[in-house]
Amino acid sequence: MPAVRFFEVPERHREAARAWLERGAGIPGSTPVPAAAVVFVRDGEHGVETLLTHRTGSSSLGPVGFPGGPVEAHDDDPLDWAGPTPLEWTRRLGTDDVGRARRAVVAAARKAFEEVGVLLAGPDPMSTVESVEGAEWLRSREALALGDVSLADVLGRRRLVLRSDLLRPLAHWVSSDFVHRRHDVHYFTAVVPDGQTASLLGSRGTWCGWVDAARAVADPHGTWLGDLVGRPDTLGRPPAELLAPGSLVALESLAECSSAIAFLAKKRRIATLNPVLEEHGGRPVLRLDLG
Template structure:
């Protein structure tokens, strides 16, 4: 845990937060935000793409750590964030399943009776975790997990997934593996603000890395990924500690607010306030949809989030 000398961490618990919170619009999105405001607020945005991301946590020497990755470009997930990406059509393919049923997941994720949507969200989360981070939430039977996914054969499967040449169902089926949906926990639901050119309707899940596995980057596109102490990442919202740690041309000197989405920032704060990874995983959460709204404050575009 952080020492008494460390900067205070903002809590994500809504009973400790003001009813309205403001986030800076990242520099890479500022022109789009200004153009949106000029043509008038209230214009419907593009339809957000369903997406999933997985927040891995573990206990570090000074506090709870999470695995972050870097993605170049202007992703709605942010330049720095958690392994994740859009839901794909092949996430509907049948596969062996262990843990809560898609119907149970629909209730957990606040999707009502949309069982297909909930199933796709879970499969996409597991697929993205394997593709981007090399963590496979599956086993040969409902109570086991694959001990290692290292080596050339596993990497070829990850590359094929990234290209869309195979589905997660095919990867698991060839090895007679069962998807362990019980290893995931529902965490949060965020929808990208209307002004963004690309929008995601993203469900965040949380999990621990199975014994014997460790996150690794995809050989073809991976640039940076590592375990980061969540409290350190959000200790100074205007500081550049995280951007400097990533060390890329478009991250050095930049704040966490300029590098990540409001959803990622809030998840990091939620991790930082927990005393252990188990405490974070065990916390009961109501999955409420968060959709930051673009507006002008003090002459500049900001994202307003109503916690109520």
């Protein structure tokens, strides 16, 4: 992999990027919002597949991405915990802040359940909930989305334990300074527990589906993924217009793996990746120094 990589600035951000290059360069950006996302993986007919969602709006994370979102204050609420402790997660995530590490893990599990109905929890540290379908579970997901309850409330009411051991650390990305609403995202990877089926919460998106990772990124100028999602802001658009750099790189990494198990088992050193906006060839691009 080259020591430096350039990412195209999506069309929706180019005006802001040019304005930043003209007037804002050198001025610190807004404080990034802590967030978490989960890259679910499985073996498909033609290779490794992952679960992607489509969101409306103008998120800096792009219209297409992995289940995830901002950390919330109630992610600090106490809950029953199994697997690596929050202190152990500080090492795994490359941070020295125990609270930050714990919140990232809880937020990842919360957003996975809220957005796509995958619950990384069980009645004890060795098992998982086999099904989260039905009206009662759906009400819990809607309540989470509205902020009326916390993940601790959902699990505590059913005497369930958060299975932090089902998550693996994947990457840590921070949005470039020029982006109006920046995110500081810890990416995790996991598999959907046996018996559970991913399903979109309608209030949190318009599409979700399992995608062949290799096909999605085979052609950097291709429109297969955007056409598959089939929404006005995705049709005819290449991957760089749809996905944040962190999500794009995760898809590329998946495409290189022979199996879901190989991807999950891969040892990774988590470093903070923060693309920098600069002008290259007369156009704004994001430069990432890979060391």
